Amino acid sequence: MVRWRILVGTAVAVLTAAAMGATASPASAAPTGNGDAVVPTTNVVGGTRATQGEFPFMVRLSMGCGGALYSSTIVLTAAHCVGSTGTNTSITATLGVVDLNSTSKITRKSNYVYRAPGYNGSGKDWALIRLASPVTGLATLPLNTSSTYDTGNFTIAGWGAATEGGSQQRYLLKATVPFVSDATCNSSSMYNGEIIASNEICAGFTAGGVDTCQGDSGGPMFRTGASGLVQVGIVSWGDGCARPNKPGVYTQVSYFASTIAAAATSLGG
Known part of the structure; x- marks a missing residue:
């Protein structure tokens, strides 16, 4: 299942x-x-x-998840996609394209993850990823x-x-x-x-x-x-x-x- x-x-x-x-x-x-x-x-x-x-706020995350651009430096995703709250520089966000192989894609590394307080695998399934530098020119959701x-x-x-x-x-x-x-x-x-x-x-x-x-x-x-x-x-x-x-x-x-x-x-x- x-x-x-x-x-x-x-x-x-x-x-x-x-x-x-x-x-x-x-x-x-x-x-x-x-x-x-x-x-x-x-x-x-x-x-x-x-x-x-069509959907400029869509984000692809390197751990195999999606996300949405909340602000120029914040991506909203699921808690189950990330580890615990704290410094995290391992995630790459891809933005600005529908084709992940496009040479026009924008990429940003993460520098911090915030996972919903009290998340334990049941409910509260949200998290924020802060990007190391702002993304400009893309609409947020x-x-x-x-x-x-x-x-x-x-x-x-x-x-x-x-x-x-x-x-x-x-x-x-x-x-x-x-x-x-x-x-x-x-x-x-x-x-x-x-x-x-x-x-x-x-x-x-x-x-x-x-x-x-x-x-x-x-x-x-x-x-x-x-x-x-x-x-x-x-x-x-x-x-x-x-x-x-x-x-x-x-x-x-x-x-x-x-x-x-x-x-x-x-x-x-």
């Missing part, structure tokens, strides 16, 4: 340090409006390719601070596997997934009470077919808010990828927004 959405083999040390936690990254999706019906795409785990510049935007249709995007058990992708993929209520996600036909309703959010199709997957952990799930795109979720975990009745499970950003913002401020971001 594959639960965490980090690439196996690329982050063994991280998994150990992070109490075996790992996040799934969004596979891909285009921004949508509030509540239109969503028709599953053939994949994402089968999404479609994002275009250059604001946090969702309102439960109003915790429903509807969401966009997922990432460089993770396009099939369960597959390898990471060269090109950024995107897809659209609908909100799944806590009651439905916690039902016996889905996760049978495993969802932490207060701070996790589910999204996906009952029939499966569209989902984030291994290598997508830490990446953002987002949608249109009052003034543009806002980050609603952080790819965290799920049973396999795109299985029927097993939607993706994401850290609910609105629940942690004020805490994340305060932590980012303390890091100078």
